[in-house]
Amino acid sequence: MTRPLVILPHPLPEDWLSPLKKACQLVIGESPGILLPPKVEAQLPQAEGILSLLTFPVSEEFLAQTPRLKVISNMAVGYDNIDLPACTRRGIPVGNTPSVLTEGTADLTLALLLAAARRLAEASADAKAGRWTAWSPTGWLGADLNGATLGIVGLGKIGTAVARRARAFGLRILHASRTPKPTLETELNARHVSLDELLATSDFVSLHVPLTAQTRGLINAATLRHMKSNAILVNMARGPVVVSDDLVRALREGWISAAALDVTDPEPLPPDHPLYSLPNCLITPHIGSATHHTRRRMAELACENLLAGLRGERLPHCINPEVYR
């Protein structure tokens, strides 16, 4: 029996792919970008599965080239790179990798929050550049976490893991989410508030919402102007949740104090982007889930989803379960 053909638009470490090797023929692209090399494109009509990254757009156009596709397995919890309604219309199940990246991403959120609060990037750059000439009573002053208010926008799995860590630092927690979550609010001593109230009263605002039509541009000139002038914004969600040009103005003109971004719009952010030139903006290259353990677990889940789909079984983590009705 011939093994089903599976497209990987990008290479992954050999051992992460070992569950697929016996069961499938793998056709592997060259980089995590959005373009497929001709050798991979030529195979699309035969492909029965794809293991995609969040950088690869699974669009209507792509689906039109893959008439035999039985499963799409995205190695990410987010799936804004996928035209989900188009997949559902074609009856193709789409898998993602929830839960396994919750703790790693929450760790990085606290790392960014602390780094921005205590101006670590600036202080380290100054030390390296010889600007540390004396212990200064007023040098590199930052913000305290203890007793401050953290507003979490989106109290899902990652937002909750952030809140648990934040409690240990003495932060008071507010959250703006679609619905109140009484059990969690009791555990975290958190209060459910409107986005307006959260922005107007938080010292730190941390974004953990998926990118949807409703959240695109959620943080814009109007909402940034609503924040406290000492506030620090952390974006761990998706770049387009924040309007980059508006953030540049807010940071330049002191509407807010600082930002720490693990995701940006565009992504990657080009080296000449004005956000890099601002000392009060810390940028990391979308590394929320970048630990050895987490990325391996994400690959495992992605392989499990893919193999289940190829066998015609229900995906263990399916984001469009309506395809089974």
Ligand code: DGY
């Ligand atoms: C995801 O899985 O959606 C994350 O953004 C990757 O770190």
